[in-house]
Amino acid sequence: MTPTLPDDFEERFWRRHSNPKSGWSRTVLLPALLFAVYHRKPRLAGAALLFTLLNPILFSPPKDDDAWMSRVVLAERWWTRERKAGVFDRTYPNWLNLVNVPVSVYAFVAAYRRRPLRAGLAGALAMALKFWYVGALVRRYDAADRLEER
Template sequence: MDVIKRLEKLMTMDESSWHRHSNPWSVYSRFSVLPIISLAFWSREWIGGYSVIAILLSFLWVWVNPRLFGVPEKTNNWASMATFGERIYLKRKVEPIPQHHIKPILILQSLTSLGIPVFIYGLWRLDLSFVLAGNLWIMVFKAWFVDRMVWLYLDMKETNPEYSSWLK
């Protein structure tokens, strides 16, 4: 089982969660995750051991976010289609995706992951420049990945009636 499948299982994204996550408010507020986690870890400087509570709450936000907003009335938008593409990508072993998407997606995931050590180092050392650089690096490449998921959805929506039914 690959890492993304494990994360999806941890997130317990069922059909209802996916429909709610296609709400643009859910997608755009997701970009708050890294800054919130950063503040939570940084809070050890201000509140010591109580920062564990802030850290746990920041990870709870990761889990709650896709469930927080209602199912959108309209899904003909970038944010919704990004979640549709992600669903398709996560099912790629069951239903293959076009070959021209695989390499760019892997490159974007690799580039995103390069920011993680910078981010972690910054949090460990409480170095704001490293934390900000890590946040920026990860978010830029994650946004690019999300945009690629839109492209994937647009290429795949006509291949499966379920996929086309997501668009309203």
């Protein structure tokens, strides 16, 4: 079956997004947004959000998927599309995302109230939860990939 234009666009989007530079550069988003909220810099917040939207198409597709961050993106796609698993249900590792929501909200509230230690700690915890989540997805993705190779 010939891919349709939306399918082709989606495939190109994910291939470009799987460039490790795309993934690693997105890790600065939360600290940048917290900084923008704390210092009341709406332009910085807007620039960070614009970068988030453009990020997946800024980088060329990687030559291979050996990089851990490439596999993070591929694992997220595999988890939601091929496994048809949600990202906010109450099973592991998805509950990490559920816990991450109030932690992230607290980080933004603390930044808004100008509580730097609380904002920083909550932001760090939110990032740790995200890395824990994607790390678990990569381990499952790699295990499934090894099973398919047999």
